[in-house]
Amino acid sequence: MQTIELKNHPKIIGSYSIVGPKEGAGPFGKYFDYVMKDDRLGEKTYEQTECKMLELSVTGAIQNAGLMIGDINLLLAGDLLNQIISSSYAARAFNMPYLGLFGACSTMAESLAVGAVLVNGKHFKNVVCATGSHFSTAERQFRFPLELGCQRVPTSQWTVTAAGASVLSLDGEGPEITKVTFGKVIDFGINDVNNMGAAMAPAAADTMFTHFQETKTKPEDFDLIVTGDLGKLGAEILVDLMEEKGYKLGKNYSDIGHSFFTRQQDTMCGGSGCGANASVLNSYIIKKMRQGLIKKLLFLPTGALMSTTASQQGETIPGVCHALVLEAGGK
Amino acid sequence: MADFFVYAVKKMAKIIWEKIMKNEKLNQAYNAYVEARIPRTKPWPSLFNSFWVGGLICLLGQGINELLLYLFPSMAEQSAWAWTLVALIFLASFLTAIGVYDKIGKFAGGGSIVPITGFSNSITSPAIEFKHEGVIYGTCVKMFTIAGPVIVTGIVASVVVGLIYFVVGLI
Numbered sequence: 001m002q003t004i005e006l007k008n009h010p011k012i013i014g015s016y017s018i019v020g021p022k023e024g025a026g027p028f029g030k031y032f033d034y035v036m037k038d039d040r041l042g043e044k045t046y047e048q049t050e051c052k053m054l055e056l057s058v059t060g061a062i063q064n065a066g067l068m069i070g071d072i073n074l075l076l077a078g079d080l081l082n083q084i085i086s087s088s089y090a091a092r093a094f095n096m097p098y099l100g101l102f103g104a105c106s107t108m109a110e111s112l113a114v115g116a117v118l119v120n121g122k123h124f125k126n127v128v129c130a131t132g133s134h135f136s137t138a139e140r141q142f143r144f145p146l147e148l149g150c151q152r153v154p155t156s157q158w159t160v161t162a163a164g165a166s167v168l169s170l171d172g173e174g175p176e177i178t179k180v181t182f183g184k185v186i187d188f189g190i191n192d193v194n195n196m197g198a199a200m201a202p203a204a205a206d207t208m209f210t211h212f213q214e215t216k217t218k219p220e221d222f223d224l225i226v227t228g229d230l231g232k233l234g235a236e237i238l239v240d241l242m243e244e245k246g247y248k249l250g251k252n253y254s255d256i257g258h259s260f261f262t263r264q265q266d267t268m269c270g271g272s273g274c275g276a277n278a279s280v281l282n283s284y285i286i287k288k289m290r291q292g293l294i295k296k297l298l299f300l301p302t303g304a305l306m307s308t309t310a311s312q313q314g315e316t317i318p319g320v321c322h323a324l325v326l327e328a329g330g331k
Numbered sequence: 332m333a334d335f336f337v338y339a340v341k342k343m344a345k346i347i348w349e350k351i352m353k354n355e356k357l358n359q360a361y362n363a364y365v366e367a368r369i370p371r372t373k374p375w376p377s378l379f380n381s382f383w384v385g386g387l388i389c390l391l392g393q394g395i396n397e398l399l400l401y402l403f404p405s406m407a408e409q410s411a412w413a414w415t416l417v418a419l420i421f422l423a424s425f426l427t428a429i430g431v432y433d434k435i436g437k438f439a440g441g442g443s444i445v446p447i448t449g450f451s452n453s454i455t456s457p458a459i460e461f462k463h464e465g466v467i468y469g470t471c472v473k474m475f476t477i478a479g480p481v482i483v484t485g486i487v488a489s490v491v492v493g494l495i496y497f498v499v500g501l502i
Contacts, residue, residue, distance in 0.1 A: 145461075155369055
């Protein structure tokens with residue numbers, strides 16, 4: 001069994017999202033808690049900005065939950081940079097135990113799943129889960145210098161500048177995490193780093209299929225099924241792969257990366273990065289769940305677990321995907 | 332007993348091998364499927380844009396050259412060309428620094444990469460990008476990450492051509 005049912009129903013009692021200006025101009029713009037005026041936040045380097053964004057989102061989520069920093073027992077965070085520096089450096093600012101996680105763009109689900117299990121088991125009272133990404137740091141690490149005049153390929157995605165954090169606890173009000181499914185690492189032999197969607201879609205399909213099988217549910221049982229950042233192409237592939245496995249994803253399926261930007265924003269296959277699903281979950285989705293507009297949600301962020309070194313050595317791209325079921329909790 | 336052992340090992344190896352081959356086949360099938368679904372760049376508009384922007388850059392170079400020869404009649408043609416290159420390299424570096432060249436590159440693609448201005452851009456952009464890591468370890472080290480291979484290939488190719496020229500000359 002890969003799925004764990006959380007009997008004590010840990011709740012997301014506080015959430016916060018922060019995004020860059022381009023992201024703020026996108027379709028989710030008005031739902032984010034804070035839209036940065038520029039992409040630096042007054043810091044000297046973009047790495048410091050990413051770190052600051054994480055700090056701000058953690059603080060914001062704790063405030064949103066009506067707690068103090070001292071009330072938090074554990075911080076779970078991760079990001080895309082080498083040795084997850086943004087998270088670890090952000091953790092310096094908080095006097096609390098910290099676990100750094102790396103699940104690439106699936107980090108939000110990974111941290112929430114681990115956090116939810118720990119809270120459910122009553123090992124920790126209040127846990128903060130956070131992740132973020134920055135366009136400029138990701139470009140530098142994975143692609144080309146910002147000012148290089150090159151064209152993006154049609155399958156590429158735009159790493160978003162965004163961060164989000166959630167506070168998990170058994171006390172308080174908010175959407176409940178009822179089930180988590182930890183995913184396997186799946187590699188179908190895609191080695192094109194500009195085609196992450198195709199590399200991650202099999203992992204999403206595997207986790208989704210396993211989740212449906214183990215919980216005996218169907219896509220129709222959910223108000224909304226969202227994947228993280230498969231992008232346009234990846235989402236289409238996922239629909240095909242699920243159909244092959246006998247599940248038809250209907251209108252209630254959507255991909256955050258694909259809908260993160262408008263067509264005019266020219267991001268090819270859409271947004272990507274840990275920040276994309278972290279910010280949308282902690283703004284749009286949580287708000288809609290609190291309003292009762294979304295009652296049951298299946299959240300499946302995917303991550304491409306590659307590094308530039310491995311890719312240059314000709315390795316293929318392994319993908320991973322973790323699933324969470326969120327239910328709008330009663331009082 | 333030994334026979335059985337050999338048999339078991341062979342049997343296991345066969346099962347593992349078949350499994351690998353099956354995965355390989357699945358991967359190939361998936362790759363082919365993805366390949367068929369990938370959205371393509373429209374070749375004609377991008378070729379057209381790179382053609383006219385590239386042409387414009389070359390025209391600019393010719394213009395600078397003509398202007399130099401007109402302003403300084405005593406200048407040798409050879410040095411006028413050298414100064415033209417200097418001017419183009421400077422211009423591209425400048426446009427990179429103020430954040431314009433990447434926009435041109437996005438629009439024109441190969442049209443702005445192939446001329447010497449693209450070469451200049453490929454050196455200036457990492458130099459700017461890595462300046463926070465210090466002048467020596469940042470800018471100086473990373474400056475040639477993109478242009479480096481071009482320079483190495485260029486030098487190696489010219490050495491090879493030089494050798495051929497030398498050998499042919501001996502005959």
